[in-house]
Structure formats: structure tokens, C-alpha cells
Amino acid sequence: MCHKLDYVVKTNNVEHMINQDAVLVEPFRVNPINDLYNDPVVTFKIHLLYPSVAIAYNLCYSTLVGKIRRRTIKKKTIVTCKGLSELMSSVKFKDELKNKVMVSPNSVVFVKPSIREGVIPILLKQLLANLNLISKKMSESGEESKVLKIAYEELERTANAVYKYAGTSIKSRMGLPELADSIAEFANKHIRIFINTIQTKYNAKLISGDINTLVINFPGRTVEDAYNIAKNIINEESTLKLSLENIMCPYFLISKGCFVGIKNGSEFIHKGLDNTCPYINKVLIKMLKVILEVKDFSVVKQLVVNKMLKLMDNRVNIPKLIIRRANKFSESSDTEFTKLIHVPRLKRPEDCIQYVVLEGNAIKDIVVTPVEALSENKRYNVTYYLYKQLIPSLNTILRVFGVKVEKWVPSKEELLKKELKAEVQCKYCNTASESGCMNIYCPTYRKLTRKKMNNIN
DSSP: OTTTTTOOOOOOOHHHHHTSOOOOOOOOEEOOOOEEEOSOEEEEEEOSHHHHHHHHTTOSTTTEEEEEEEEEETTEEEEEETTTBGGGGOHHHHHHHTTTEEEOTTSEEEEOTTTOOOHHHHHHHHHHHHHHHHHHHTTOOSHHHHHHHHHHHHHHHHHHHHHHHHHOSSSOTTOOHHHHHHHHHHHHHHHHHHHHHHHHHHOOEEEEEESSEEEEEOTTOOHHHHHHHHHHHHHHOOSSOEEEEEEEEEEEEEETTEEEEEETTTEEEEESOOOSSHHHHHHHHHHHHHHHHTOOHHHHHHHHHHHHHHHHTTOSOGGGGOEEEEOOOOTTOOOHHHHHSOSOOOSSTTSEEEEEEBSOSSHHHHEEOHHHHHHSOOOBOHHHIIIIIIHHHHHHHHGGGTOOGGGGSOOHHHHHHHHHHHHHSOTTTSSSOGGGOOOTTSHHHHHHHHHHHHHHO
């Protein structure tokens, strides 16, 4: 493309890349407001924001003129631009440039498409045209739809890589911080305008967001009202390409990218709860279902205490306690963790390391592989799974309600009562132990009677 337009791509050397200015503008991001929302929460998906900004404002290496700098000399402010010389201070010159150049929010000058169309906008237009063509065919069923979906995601990822490529000054040989800052500033400006509009018009509240997703709460609205408002927002918005991802009520925002909610009145949705331990993950999901559906905190506490008792009583199977950690160790790493696991280092970084923590004192003895844990007839480490896995995960969720899960840990007396109750009571009639049940209507009594008759015979 550059050769067709008679451009020569300049490759910076290492010294020039090191001496470049740093990227100053951060992409838009709002810290999540962690809470339980009983009003509808709408999630909007923002599509191709950076490519749209680059096309709309003709942002490119080939259209960048320079950055406006202000300096004070003898109490006089002089405005200069490296590409436009000292004439920037002239009012007449400014009027002549209005139809030729455009100044970004971070004071970087770009020429308009009427003067020169950038190479990046031309490439992005071609990519967006291909994306539109693929999206029209994505409704087709069959095996081709999966291929089209993969192609669409790859093209979308390529189009969004413009900002990252321009903003990487060390690894990229065409890093240009002024271009990256301009793209980010324009994108942030459009998002802020959009948020202010919906906040004033619909009394909405932004509870989490970034350049890809906006999570908005509509207090005092029904789910149907929120759906209609979301459709109106998508139809009225012209600068941002939005799509409705989902509407949930109630909605529990735990952290960035981690939430649970009820969709369509009955469908339970959770994201970001993939704990490293299957048993802990199952406990969290059950507890969150109770919080959203039952809405009774005494039931939540009873559920958590029962799960703790089950864990403390060694009634959890070893396969449910296998911890999976990402393999972030290189071939040359010699960390303490890799010494504890009696398995060879995995070659592929995407493979995970699996281990189980058993009872014992020495670290080398208690951290073993799942195969060793199943072969050795040992109990798992209750203290580790309770205080290092279960309680921290529960505290992360329940801190919104001001709860400290450590206070819910059953005492030894409660655990002893649980064991005695299991030994004394019959699981059918709850009147006596299974070995001495005297209830003639209980299946246990009839079973014991048959055993006695067989022994006599």
C-alpha cells in the first residue's frame, strides 16, 4: 500500500526508539462499583472504536504534521509547531489552516482528507468493508458459519491493533506516541460525551466500563423499560457503534470482569468465577445463586457453614480439590514452586500445573500430583483448603456486605456435634442409630431384621 502511494516506510533504530516520548494518554476505564443491584443493568458492547476514530479524523503516520507546543519568552506565550514553523502564532495563518488541518485534544496537528488521505484510514476502510461482508453471511447455518466467525474475530483483532502498534515504542519499529495518544484521546472524548448524555437524559449510572464494554444501571426502571431505553440509545447514537450484550436483574458486580446475574427472569449467568479449585468454584456458584434468588442472608450463612463442615470433616473427594495453576515458568526457571511439584516442566505455556495439598509438615511431602494423592491413602490439608482457598474467595465476594467469613468457621464443638448426630441418628427416621433402629415402619429396621434372620439361618 505504501509503495503504491509513493511512500517510504521509515524504520527507527534502537537509539531513536529509546529516546521517544512515552505514551501519556491512558485508554478509557472506570473502576467497577462493586455492589448488588436490584434494578436492571444493561451491558453495551462497543465495536471497533479505535479504527472508527482513525478513519473519522484521518489519523495516520502520513498525515501527522507535528505537535503544538507553548513556551513563554519575556512574558509572551509563543505557540509553535515543528511542521508549521513559527507562523502558528499568526492569527491570519490560523484562519487559513482551519479547512486544511485538524488539532487533536492532545494538541497534535493532522491534515484533513481533502489535503492527504492517510494510509492507515485506507487500510482500515478495506478491513471494515470485509467485516461488513462477513457479518452479512454470518447468519448462514452450517460449518461455514464457524469459519466466518473465526475470520470475523481475526479481522476485528487486526483492526483494533492500530493503537497498540503505534503506542509500543520499544518493541515496535514504527512506534509513534503522538499518534497513539491522539487515537486514545478522541476515543475517550466520544465515550465521555456518550456517558454524560445518557446520564442526564435517562438518569442512568455507569458502574463499570472500558473501551470495549459499558455496564450501565437504570435505577427505578423495569426490565422492559431498560430494554426499550437500550434500543433507543443504540438507534440514536451515531458516533459509537454499539450493540446490546445482555440485560440482567438482579446483578451482582464482584470485580472487573467478574459478575453474576439473572437474565430473562430465570437464567443464571456468571463470568470470571473460574476458581483454581473445582470444589471452591462450586461453593461460590451455589452461594451466589442463593444471594440472587432467595435473598435471605441467613440461608447464605447456613450454606457456607455446611460446606465448611463438609470440608473439615474430610468428606470432599480428592478430584474436587485438585488445584490448577497456569504454567508461567520458563525452561530455565528454577523457582521453589517447580521443585515442589514432582512432575517435569511442561513445554507448552498454555498447559496448567495440577497439584493437591495433603496433611503433613514438610512442603515437599504435602504438595503432590493428583496421581500421587489418589495412590497415597492420606487426607487432604483441611487448614490449607479452608484458610487459603475457601475463605479468601468468600471474603472477596461478601466484603460488599461487610461480612468476615472467618467468624463463620465452625468450632470443634460444632464439628463434634455434627459427627455424633451422624452416628446416632438414622438417616430415614432420625430416631436412633442405624445399628439399633426399633421403628417398625423404617426401612432400616426391616433391613436389620432381614440380616438377623439370615444370620440365624
